[in-house]
Amino acid sequence: MRQILLALLFFAVPAPASAWNAAGHRLTAVIAWQQLSPTTQTAIGKALSRHPDYARWVDRSHSSQDVDIFAEAATWPDDIRNDPRFYDDGREPATPALPGLTDTARHKRWHYVDLDAAGQVKAGELDTRIERLSRLLRSTGKKAEISNALPWLTHLVADIHQPLHVGRHGDEGGNEVEIENPFNKRLPFTNLHVYWDDLPGPPWLRGKRLQQNAARLLENHPAPRQGNVALWRDESHRLLAEAYPTTSGSLRPIVTEDFRQRSRAIAERRIVAAGYRLGRLLDDIFGQRGPGKTP
Ligand SMILES: [Zn+2]
Numbered sequence: 001m002r003q004i005l006l007a008l009l010f011f012a013v014p015a016p017a018s019a020w021n022a023a024g025h026r027l028t029a030v031i032a033w034q035q036l037s038p039t040t041q042t043a044i045g046k047a048l049s050r051h052p053d054y055a056r057w058v059d060r061s062h063s064s065q066d067v068d069i070f071a072e073a074a075t076w077p078d079d080i081r082n083d084p085r086f087y088d089d090g091r092e093p094a095t096p097a098l099p100g101l102t103d104t105a106r107h108k109r110w111h112y113v114d115l116d117a118a119g120q121v122k123a124g125e126l127d128t129r130i131e132r133l134s135r136l137l138r139s140t141g142k143k144a145e146i147s148n149a150l151p152w153l154t155h156l157v158a159d160i161h162q163p164l165h166v167g168r169h170g171d172e173g174g175n176e177v178e179i180e181n182p183f184n185k186r187l188p189f190t191n192l193h194v195y196w197d198d199l200p201g202p203p204w205l206r207g208k209r210l211q212q213n214a215a216r217l218l219e220n221h222p223a224p225r226q227g228n229v230a231l232w233r234d235e236s237h238r239l240l241a242e243a244y245p246t247t248s249g250s251l252r253p254i255v256t257e258d259f260r261q262r263s264r265a266i267a268e269r270r271i272v273a274a275g276y277r278l279g280r281l282l283d284d285i286f287g288q289r290g291p292g293k294t295p
Contacts (some may be wrong), residue, residue, distance in 0.1 A: 020162050022075045024200035024214035024271055028158040029074040030214040031275025032282065033067045040286040041066060044150060048073050051147040052100035061206055071210065074158065076151040078295075080096055104149045110152070111159050114169040114239055122169035127233045130156050137285045154278060160229070161274035163243045163266070164196045180249035183260055192244065195255065199267035214275075222274040226280050239266060248253075 167173025
């Protein structure tokens with residue numbers, strides 16, 4: 001009986017996944033941080049110190065250095081998915097307002113954009129939201145809006161570089177594609193979206209290890225051209241052609257050694273690209289705000 005239950009657990013469909021896991025978001029943030037001018041770094045450090053969850057970020061990273069706080073803030077839009085202070089907008093009644101936050105919605109639709117075969121957007125707001133948050137950060141004088149928008153923008157620029165976050169509408173961005181991954185003994189049956197989210201490394205990656213991994217990625221991958229949000233989205237969507245395993249396993253498509261290596265290389269390249277581009281975008285935003293308007 002126990003075996004049957006365990007087998008059922010393995011085959012249970014995991015809940016739709018969120019994004020690159022925390023490691024992917026922290027790596028992107030650390031790479032972006034290195035691209036920023038000292039003025040932008042200071043402005044971001046100040047803005048994040050005013051965020052209501054700043055103390056949690058200090059706690060989790062065991063650090064109050066701006067770069068560590070920035071890396072932790074990058075995972076915040078995923079952290080609130082399991083936080084009862086927040087609610088699923090469109091499905092649940094709003095939770096009470098929180099001091100220092102502009103709203104308490106989880107905004108799950110912000111994390112992805114799904115396209116149909118003709119390239120038309122069918123679901124999600126990832127691309128348009130990056131544009132809107134960028135515009136808000138360039139123009140607002142309200143400190144709460146700045147400290148709220150920063151973790152979101154940081155997070156979403158990483159998400160748009162994850163190919164499955166610009167997924168095929170027909171399979172819910174890979175959430176409905178079940179695969180076999182013999183390299184993960186703990187989770188040998190999973191879905192394609194989760195497989196991609198977990199490629200950047202273990203979710204507890206922080207501190208010195210995080211810095212070392214970021215440095216290794218930077219050595220192995222060149223800076224991309226900056227482009228714009230539409231380019232980042234289209235690049236991700238095109239990568240879907242290589243993102244699905246094609247070898248049959250016992251029951252479903254299986255991750256082979258070759259597929260594993262290729263998908264890892266793509267994930268690393270995309271994280272580096274996201275880091276460089278996020279850095280330039282933030283420098284551009286905070287540069288435009290000018291020293292007088294720096295929050
Ligand atoms: Zn996300």
